[in-house]
Amino acid sequence: MQLLGFIFFILTAIFYVGLAILNMSKPTLNGNDAMGYGLALLFLTIGFAISSLLLTILIRSKGSFDWVAQEAATRTAVVLLAWLMIALTIFFCTIFKWEWRAESLYPPFLHWIALTQGQLWIPLPWLIACLLSLNPGWQTTLSLPLITIPFWVGLSMSAVFSSGLLVGYVREADQRAQAEVARQIDQQTQQHQLNLNEIAAYKPQDSLVGLLVFTTRYHEEDVRQAALAKIKAHPDWEAKLLALLANQYYYQEVYSFLGSNRVDHPAMFAQPLNLSIDRLSVSIQTGIDDSNNLQDWTFDSYGIGHLLRAIDDQFQQQGVDYYPGVLRLQQALNTPPPERFKGIRFTVSAEVDRWLVAHKK
Template identity: 30%
Template sequence: MVVIGNIVLAIASLVFYLLAKEVLFTKMPGGDAGVGYAWALIIGVLVFSICMAVVTAIVGSQGGFSWVGSPGGNRFLLVLGGFVLIMVGNGFFMAGEGFGGLPNFIRKIFTAIPAILPPLLIICAAVLLNADRSAVPAFTYKLPIYLGFVSGLLAVGFILSQNARNAAAVRQSNIDFEDRNHQNHLNNIDSTDVMKNGVFLYVYTDANHDKDVRERALAKLKTRPDWQEELVRRLQNDWAPEAFTFLASNEVDDKTLFPEAVRQGVLIQARLIRENIRKCRDTYDLYAGRFTWEVERVLRTVDKFQGMGVDYRPAVQEMRNALDEPTNFEKPKLSAKGILDKWLKKH
């Protein structure tokens, strides 16, 4: 076993030599060559780690780690955990990525680790594999292990720190995006001519928008004297989905204007659903959640005008039938069907 260990250790030494030559004395190329360089580095670190794992296992089988902890499972876990940590540190510093924002002296220390740590680990393994530990100073095999352990802790700490910074940057980016989006909504509302394009403001009145966005859109819409009559007109043409978006989340002053127009709007929505399904080419167009938004807002609107002399059930049934429009591909189970079935069963 010792002979095998020495052969594997020699392979590890050769791999380290090749890695050191690339990392320390070769500038990383650009383009496709850079990709090949990166893969060569990854494979080299992996092969080195495997070689050291084999040597570590042989050393352990020969009692080379009897000085570590207590016998049994605890010792095995300590050796295994230490080895993994050391290899993580070695691989991380060998890659040499992400050090650009560090102070210069720390960056120099991190850059030197790939040149120092692997040969120390190889020397340590050679001592534990071949020498009588009582005949050599303990620091010759303990110091490299402790240094490797520290490098592993540094690597893990650096990785966790980088991940935390990246997560914070992503959160801030999301916040900035939401702020820009919010301001864009307000700007769009302010710049819309309510007499010509008021229908484009209906989407901003939905309950999923922030309160200030909704209030500004509502205030802008109501500057038009016939805003309710305009809603009725939109229910009677292909802008019915937008009108339902408004009515599902907001009240009107004169409800008597709307019952029949709402029924007509439901039938228009049913037709639009059929037309949209016919245009779908695959499940990336017709996915399980498709039409859920439209159906929910239609039903919320219908519920507001129940008991006002109009029977909405036939129109809602037509919308449910529209979801059964055939396709030339396997249609997913549409969530909107279940929502409509539940409403029809109740009514």
């Protein structure tokens, strides 16, 4: 066991010296030289991390480092934390020495430490403590502070460096989050303007289908009102909606309108809306039977939520019983799918189920 410990220490020392040699002169950071430098850095860093971790585990398993803390779990945690911070320090010191951006959000002292060969002098006390802990005879003959002081010095210095890394990481994460928020706001602003432009470009002779999608409650109020104004500019806009509701290709777009906007003559829509549910059920059943790519969200875009909301908001009291039609819709959604899609449940099914429970007679 002691021999194995010395082997791990020698390997750790080799990688440690290798990193020092690699970082002595500024590498050429372009072309094949840059790739070679990167691969060498990766190999030496991983090698140091693995060999030093095995060394740490071996020393701890022999009962060394008992002076770190009274509780065994605490001792192990502190020892492993020391290893982690040493590994981070030696890696980032090597990187920061030659690759430091003037606009970096990491604390400047990290660059200063890297320039002073921090990857050499920060891990050194910790390595000395590990070496002296390998031989039980040394631990009994040497004064304990000769082991404890280097350990705590190495841990403390690496903790300072690692704290700087944490600060830089948090700053960069915050900057990325702010940039993402700004990007999303910019994207939403652009999309909002595109929507308004599309509505403004609508001509009276165009079909209302292109406007219906902008009338849902999920759009900005100015977009909704602009679309509604264009739609209601037609004296016969309700008749046009009824024609679309009877069309096998466009009735789902009418659901979007009816789920968020009231019509002037709901009685005119009550029966056509009920008939469209059967058309919807047939479409879903056919889609399940013939599909080669069923997903739980496959029917999310069919406007079923808009349909149910429209029934509840303005068509429930128009003398038409929608329950049988919605029940057939539920049965269509429960159509057994092809064997390869067995077990799939569509997200819209839950909404249909809740509606049927709420309206059960």
